[in-house]
Amino acid sequence: MAYAPSDPGEAAPGRTAPGAGEHPWFGGPAAPAAGAAAHPLVTTKILIAGGFGAGKTTFVGSISEIRPLRTEEPLTDRGVGVDDVTGVQGKTTTTVAMDFGRITLSDQLLLYLFGTPGQDRFWFMWDELAAGAIGAVVLADTRRLTGCFPAIDYFERRRLPFVVAVNCFDDARRHDPRDVAIALDLDPGVPVLLCDARRRDSTKQVLIALMEHVLSWPDAGDPGHDARSPDRRGPAT
Amino acid sequence: MNPSAERWLDWEAGPLVRPYARTRGRTRPAGEGFELIAVVAATGAQPGDRLRYSPDHVRLLRGCARPVAVVDLASEFGLPLGVVRVLLGDLREAGLIAVVDSAAPAGGRPGRGVLREVLNGLRAL
Numbered sequence: 084m085a086y087a088p089s090d091p092g093e094a095a096p097g098r099t100a101p102g103a104g105e106h107p108w109f110g111g112p113a114a115p116a117a118g119a120a121a122h123p124l125v126t127t128k129i130l131i132a133g134g135f136g137a138g139k140t141t142f143v144g145s146i147s148e149i150r151p152l153r154t155e156e157p158l159t160d161r162g163v164g165v166d167d168v169t170g171v172q173g174k175t176t177t178t179v180a181m182d183f184g185r186i187t188l189s190d191q192l193l194l195y196l197f198g199t200p201g202q203d204r205f206w207f208m209w210d211e212l213a214a215g216a217i218g219a220v221v222l223a224d225t226r227r228l229t230g231c232f233p234a235i236d237y238f239e240r241r242r243l244p245f246v247v248a249v250n251c252f253d254d255a256r257r258h259d260p261r262d263v264a265i266a267l268d269l270d271p272g273v274p275v276l277l278c279d280a281r282r283r284d285s286t287k288q289v290l291i292a293l294m295e296h297v298l299s300w301p302d303a304g305d306p307g308h309d310a311r312s313p314d315r316r317g318p319a320t
Numbered sequence: 321m322n323p324s325a326e327r328w329l330d331w332e333a334g335p336l337v338r339p340y341a342r343t344r345g346r347t348r349p350a351g352e353g354f355e356l357i358a359v360v361a362a363t364g365a366q367p368g369d370r371l372r373y374s375p376d377h378v379r380l381l382r383g384c385a386r387p388v389a390v391v392d393l394a395s396e397f398g399l400p401l402g403v404v405r406v407l408l409g410d411l412r413e414a415g416l417i418a419v420v421d422s423a424a425p426a427g428g429r430p431g432r433g434v435l436r437e438v439l440n441g442l443r444a445l
Contacts, residue, residue, distance in 0.1 A: 124387040124420065126357040127430055127438055146445075152394055154401035183391065188441030192434075195357055195391065215355060215428060217435065287445055294439035298432070 128195040129293065130212055131182065132238070133222030134230015138250040138280035139198040140182050142222060146286040147184030147196050154179050154208075179205055199234065209237060218297045219245040220289055222280065225258050228266055235267060244297045248278040248289045272296075342376055342403050349409025354390045356401070359420040360408060361387040367416055376407055384417050 131139050143149060182198025197212050213219075219238050223231045231247070238245045249263055260275035269275065274292050279285045340347055354360070362384040367373060373381075376399065383393050394404040411417040430438075 124359045124389075125430075125434060125437075126359055126389050127434065128357050150392070150395040151398070152391060152401065153398075154394075183395065185392070186442075186445070188438060188445075192437055192441055193357075193389065194438055194441070195389070197356070211356065215357070215430075217429060217438065287442060291439065291442050294435065294442060298435055298439065 124191055124193065126193045126195065128197055128212075128216050129290065130197050130199055130216050130219040130243075131222065132199040132219055132231070132234035132245075133250075134224060134227055134234075136227070137222040137224045137230060138252075139222055142220070142248075142250075142278075142280040142286050142289075143182045143184040143196045143198055145281055145283045146290065147186045147194075149182075149184045152181045152183040154181060179208065213238075213241055213243055216243060218293050219243055220293055221245050221247045223247050223249045223263060223267070224252065225249060225256065225263065226252070228263070231267070235269070239270075244293070244300055246274040246276060246289065246293045246296055248276050248280075250280045251277055272299075340403065340406075342374065342399075343406040346406045347402060349405045349407075350413050351409055354405045354408055354419065356391050357389050359387045359389055360384055360393075360412075360417050361420050363416060363418050365415045367414070372414075373410075374407075376403070377411060380404065380407055381411055381416055384411070387420050 131142055133139050179200055181200065182196075184196040186194040186196070188194055197216075199212060200208055219234070221231050221234045221238070235245070235247075247263065247267065247269065249258065249260065251257065257277075260277060264273065264275045267275075274296050276289055276292055278289050362381060367381065370378075376397075379397055380393060383396060390404060390408065391401065393399075393408070394401045397404070399407075408417060412419075429435075
């Protein structure tokens with residue numbers, strides 16, 4: 084290890100090197116932290132969900148600058164102590180490659196798209212992906228509609244606004260969005276659109292539809308306020 | 321059971337312990353966690369004893385010269401997200417970086433103003 088174990092006593096916040104000025108390995112003069120205030124950066128995210136093969140990767144790639152992202156996730160107890168190496172040696176992490184794209188909406192506004200991991204064993208990652216998300220796009224493949232049920236159930240339970248985008252594959256029959264909505268047992272307000280995930284303009288329209296849907300929610304931007312309709316799968320009151 | 325066999329969860333994933341060797345085995349950052357799209361920035365404080373920092377720390381600190389999202393750091397430096405979070409935690413503990421206030425309360429949805437900006441931004445694409 085190229086560095087000494089950290090000593091909590093030494094790591095007092097704001098500690099500066101004596102004679103701080105130019106630091107040889109910091110790449111010249113210290114970065115002006117004031118930049119953070121002068122140049123605020125707002126980050127937002129939308130989830131792209133759907134069954135295996137529904138076109139998530141294609142969707143993310145057609146509209147955004149796609150970026151590689153790996154995450155090593157512990158698979159056992161998430162509460163393993165921070166320095167508890169004994170918790171790690173028992174084989175506990177796995178590599179998850181994620182679909183991840185970035186759309187630069189302005190100098191100060193970034194929109195990230197995260198494809199949700201498909202396999203069941205990565206369900207635990209959904210909570211983190213969904214936290215703070217604007218909403219979600221559920222990509223549906225009409226040849227395998229059941230593939231998107233888990234995602235729809237999840238977003239309904241979490242009260243995360245979503246739209247369903249039916250990815251029109253070449254060899255799939257065209258369906259009326261209303262039929263898809265019925266087949267998926269969607270709430271009346273949930274938009275269903277046809278799209279071609281390969282086409283940028285099409286995916287853009289899906290994201291616009293999602294934003295309009297999100298803004299139509301009375302509690303948009305006010306997470307503390309309860310949404311208008313009760314969970315339709317909850318007990319009737 | 322043969323302990324060496326336990327190091328592999330599946331062959332595609334490779335050696336399981338390896339990434340966290342870069343964090344001295346730690347899988348969670350000191351202090352609070354970092355959200356995926358949290359924006360971090362260097363505070364401008366000078367690093368003290370450079371021997372306390374790994375090359376990964378140094379690269380990340382340089383990457384924070386301008387405000388940057390945690391996921392972008394992971395992507396740009398080719399480091400697993402979990403590793404980036406632990407290392408950023410060290411830099412935060414040392415006062416070298418800080419999380420910049422975000423548009424949304426932790427875990428909450430952005431406000432209406434931001435939502436409208438996103439909508440307008442998408443329309444203008």
